[in-house]
């Protein structure tokens with residue numbers, strides 16, 4: 001079995017990623033809706049895989065000029081196309097060796113209890129492996145305070161996948177908590193949604209894996225979703241033109257993740273009759289366009305959780321891949337003004353305000369009262 005482990009590791013590295021292994025016993029404390037055995041009851045080993053997010057995919061957002069790369073290469077296509085190719089090839093290698101391999105679609109069981117069990121004694125459908133917790137159990141990295149996974153080579157610039165197998169593979173040692181996340185809090189300070197708590201703001205999340213206590217910040221997922229999916233003026237220049245005047249005060253929002261998803265995706269995919277005020281029938285044209293291409297859209301550019309953490313990890317040489325000639329934040333950071341202070345009425349550069357829509361400050365009034 002050592003031979004199979006070595007072949008798998010070689011393949012993961014040759015395909016541009018990395019992998020780690022946990023024995024199934026490390027999931028003894030896993031809740032029913034995240035337990036690997038509830039997907040594959042004969043599972044004896046869990047394999048976690050990472051693929052790096054190229055550092056340059058954030059550059060356009062850092063400069064405030066190009067947003068599509070983030071959705072394509074940092075997020076959706078990396079998670080749904082490039083990284084799964086590693087899972088796929090490794091799964092085939094495992095099955096060529098006489099064991100079953102279950103490549104698991106990465107996700108989190110966000111809606112427990114939404115459906116009834118298919119038969120008595122079975123967990124309800126919709127369960128999934130938590131890829132980040134599996135990554136920790138497999139000794140592949142650490143969950144940082146921001147909840148983002150940190151890998152010893154690429155830091156927070158990774159996407160994860162999982163394979164379950166009945167092959168009994170030698171587990172890798174768990175990385176000691178505190179090795180990669182140094183609690184510098186740069187992620188919390190830079191998150192444009194105020195989604196990452198400072199210590200003491202909220203109780204952290206704590207779990208036990210193989211005798212180690214793993215802890216991370218209780219990220220406000222409603223604020224994270226509003227920012228990631230483009231309804232925060234601090235992270236999105238698109239809503240300034242399409243939704244002038246809208247300021248959701250995301251940093252203080254108590255909206256749930258579910259409601260935030262319902263709002264962001266409805267606005268991205270929706271249509272409404274064109275008018276003089278809004279001559280297009282799409283609500284936010286860039287979101288609609290990228291949704292139609294990819295089925296997903298992301299806008300925030302992970303300024304706090306990934307970029308600020310990567311900046312810290314590189315500066316302190318806490319990870320292997322450092323030494324770039326360029327900095328993560330190379331020049332003065334752009335910042336859009338809140339809508340009430342925005343003299344341009346909705347376009348970041350302010351060069352052509354006459355072409356862009358201004359909020360109707362008298363909206364809803366039928367005239368002066370008589």
Ligand code: SF4
Pocket residue numbers: 144145146147180181182183184185186187188308309310312
């Ligand atoms: S920026 Fe990274 S290292 Fe610093 S607290 Fe956040 S997750 Fe931890």
